[in-house]
Amino acid sequence: MQDVLMIPDGALADACLSFARETESRLILEHSIRSFHYARLVADHEGSVKDSAYDDGLLFAACVLHDLGLGTRAAGEARFEVEGADLAAALLAEQGLPTADIERVWEAIALHASIGLADRMGLLTYLTHRGVFIDGGRDTDIPPKRLQIIRTAYPRPANDTSIMDAIAEHAARSAAAAPPYSISAEVLRWRRAPS
């Protein structure tokens, strides 16, 4: 059980956590940490944790930083996924990560909400997408007992709408923040529909 809940240590992980904590709401940060644990469960369940492309540190970075576009540093002038990817890339560059690794994290964050596409990109993008959407409630074939360990350690409040609220708020800031066929446009449509 301890292993399932372990998070990477070191300067990179600390920098990611600090930046997310400083610029995101607590609920979005917790969603991001749960997303990492779910993503690693997927990697473990599917055996890709042993692939040469698997990198625990990058997966932690991608998951913990994936919603920076919903935080205080986002400009609201592009999709939140892209603004988050850019913020993450800048942070990782400051931390001295190689360009190829920064590009992988950028892609994972930029495409994390692209259902049916993210799962066909690189492993990091796939796992980040899966982790985020398992926390978002999508079906998974991971044994419920394993999921429960994470839900117990990092409980999600009942009826938590914080992510949808943040997406709607960001989406309303400009047309480019909510282009057609984006999760942002869809959330805006739901929120604006007559009830």
Place this chain on the structure above:
Amino acid sequence: MQDVLMIPDGALADACLSFARETESRLILEHSIRSFHYARLVADHEGSVKDSAYDDGLLFAACVLHDLGLGTRAAGEARFEVEGADLAAALLAEQGLPTADIERVWEAIALHASIGLADRMGLLTYLTHRGVFIDGGRDTDIPPKRLQIIRTAYPRPANDTSIMDAIAEHAARSAAAAPPYSISAEVLRWRRAPS
């Protein structure tokens, strides 16, 4: 004017055109050819035609093949963009293209409808997206006179709904063909909305 309308020759271009012609409707093939011309106009207008990443043959392949997922060879079990990308990749592999080039075309086709994302990926993905959506009616800063050359050479029928019809038809084939936040899901929603 001749230069604007020139299309690449050679075995690769012929194979792409033949495959598209055999598996797509005439209107979708013509949309695909116009998309290439618009994409090249964008590259010319923005100067990227001189970039080392620019490749006329790959741009032709990506644009001409971008809607294979709406043709007779698509299985209807995933997004049409992805099914088209897979079909294109298989064709290009048969033609002996290097893996890196096949991957670039795959990405360009898979992301061609992802507004606000495609324009932040590689040059080929960006140009393919721009070309396709200029033919779809999106605003562009390309001088109208230059666009008109293409519109005159390859006229689009008034009130042409062939692409939307094909997207709706593909989208209705399975849940995975029209996942949330996709152009396919959106087209299905329009078509099914009470009028």
